[in-house]
Amino acid sequence: MAPDGLSLMSAAIAPKDMVFYRFLKPWLGDGLLLSGGDKWSRHRRMLTPAFHFNILKSYVRIFNDSVNIMHAKWKRLASEGSAHLDMFEHISLMTLDSLQKCVFSFDSNCQEKPSEYIAAILELSALVTKRHQQIILHMDFLYHLTSDGRRFRRACRLVHDFTDSVIQERRRTLPDQGLDDLLKAKAKVKTLDFIDVLLLAKDEDGKELSDEDIRAEADTFMFAGHDTTASGLAWVLYNLARHPEHQERCRQEVRELLRDREPKEIEWDDLTQLPFLTMCIKESLRLHPPVTMVSRCCTQDIVLPDGRVIPKGVICLISIFGTHHNPSVWPDPEVYDPFRFDPENTKERSPLAFIPFSAGPRNCIGQTFAMTEMKVVLALTLLRFRILPAGEEPRRKPELILRAEGGLWLRVEPLSAGHQ
Template sequence: MKKVTKLVGTYPRGFMVWMTPLVPIINLCHPDIAKSVLSASAAVALKDVFVYSFLKPWLGDGLLVSAGEKWSRHRRMLTPAFHFNILKPYVKIFNDSTNIMHAKWQRLISEGNIRLNLFEHVSLMTLDSLQKCVFSFDSNCQEKPSEYIATILELSALVSRRNQQPLLHMDLLYHLTPDGMRFRKACNIVHEFTDAVIRERRHTLPSQGLDDFLKDKAKSKTLDFIDVLLLTKDEDGKELSDEDIRAEADTFMFEGHDTTASGLSWILYNLARHPEYQERCRQEVQELLRDREPEEIEWDDLARLPFLTMCIKESLRLHPPVTAISRCCSQDIPLSDGRIIPKGVICIISIFGIHHNPSVWLDPEVLTILPPILLSGPRNCIGQTFAMSEMKVVLALTLLRFRVLPDDKEPRRKPELILRSEDGLWLRVEPLSVGTK
């Protein structure tokens, strides 16, 4: 325990320590210290079972929950699914889903509703996009109720609520509660949907042959996430099992919608509070799309929005969608200054704390648009290019068509599974006239 007490220090040094009856917990708030933990081998920095186990009945052994060799194998096998050749056609889907959301906004504004809950609208839009990218399925969930989409949202809320109630961390007790029973039922609904898609695709693949299948896909529609998972093989020529494919597809649906929706909502909030940055982003988009019909962001455009990209990254620093991750050390982890994080300690890596640490940032609470500091490491998000591409498309089209203004009531940050705002994130939205464009 002496090694634990030596870690106590001031916030800028990166440590805050507290104890539970069973195990010490360390909150890491500096990138150098966090890197030491995250760079350790999977056998040293295991994912903390108390946090991730709540998701396992839903997400199985997908990338978010798995660790060790299984995580490494799946990470290698899934990397081709995020190659730019696969992602490039998704930009069309992002445009279409954004257009549907904007049509809703125009209708609501015409009815006198200028205050919009951005979290609600953007979450449905990202779920709409993901269903098309993962399953090639159009539920029209932005316009009408969808049982599958409603179930995804319910599962996220149930896991978040359970995480905040320590007495319900015990599986035996939780499964007896109404929330526990709803959680099991919701998992079954999501799994049945994903299993049905996998079965249908498994049936299709052998009858066509892989080469013909890929050619047909290229002509008819986007190669979706399920297709790629079914076609991928490891270095020994082994495929993913149906259970593995379901786990990764369900993980992508969960991780891909909430995090992107949170990031987009807070970006619009920050630009509403900084109209000078908002206008500069808008001018950049207007110049890019000058005399272009229809108004649509293309793949090659994504690299031509440097100021908008900097605004996105700085907003992600101020309001990171995932505020913390955790690891449980199965061995001592040495730090560069000679101190040691002992075996058995749970490390909470505070992404929010790192992003607001005054020893790292000059003005940590101020939106400062400068070329971002790169802090990524060996376990960076596999879907980061997908997410960044979607955020650029949605933000560019939104600023082209609307002006966002702060609401009278300042939102209060609410960290759950992702960073939300209490009672939603409300902004005033004004359509731009044709002449303004």
């Protein structure tokens, strides 16, 4: 584990390396995930208001609605008792459903019926993962000759056409007013979505984002926001299935919070009232970080504490998984123990010991969005279902995100209304 000074310094002078992310470029363009230098810093500043709590607040209703649809499906599947479900499959669809509503104000009803757009995103993610594992297909001209290359280009076109059409339509209807004015006006009618915020964003010189820039950022958010959150949620349900005492404590915390409320929905102000549930999410993100590593390219020499030097231009892979399982930082690292994140126990710990959302200037801009969604989904899931292990221990499978080989299967048992 690197000392704080080194890690922070490295984060400031080591932008993202492009080798690992190159295959995403035709799909995601120059969005925050893939851009660098001045373009990245300009966009990062312009996008920050999109993740302000005033905007995130209005998304909480969307999270509630999307998880309610998933739960209705689970109840149907479990009407005979309990259901065996692949958590990745169900939760990915639910997070994509949420994102489509938050980014585009579009409801494809994708949890209930097939959606061409959602299928294209899932296909693109799978194709990028597959290509990364086949070294000979790293060469663009060879990849484009394969059937996978053609499928990739076709799915890219479909996703881009969808995003472009929303942007064009919104440009025609967007009133000529500032972000704050629109926020007030829209609060009465509907959520201010990600596209609205991007269309209204201006830099210090009053320059707006181009349509191409907006498309790149919207597509990036759809990609980066669905799989990561789904992985985080699937693994926390797995960890709580294996630790029923922690699951029950979370459930009691949620019941207590919502006891006099009908309908039982999670609101923005509830999010700070679930300390134990939050500790359970964080410990699961430590044990099973959705993104297992990040890469950075050093823009200057970095002197290590022992005098050795990492030369400028070297690409460093930083293992988030390795950091989170380092026994000198985390005693008994394989043990799931939410009390590691009790405020009393975090005081002496380096802020860089726990980095599920990366660290430094290029940390994840959507981390509050992700934590908000995870809290809403987990709270309502535990209120309505008992989560139980199903079958063998899953094998961890690091791809673009941390998955489980053959899916992450759990049993869900509906709790009767009286027990909610």
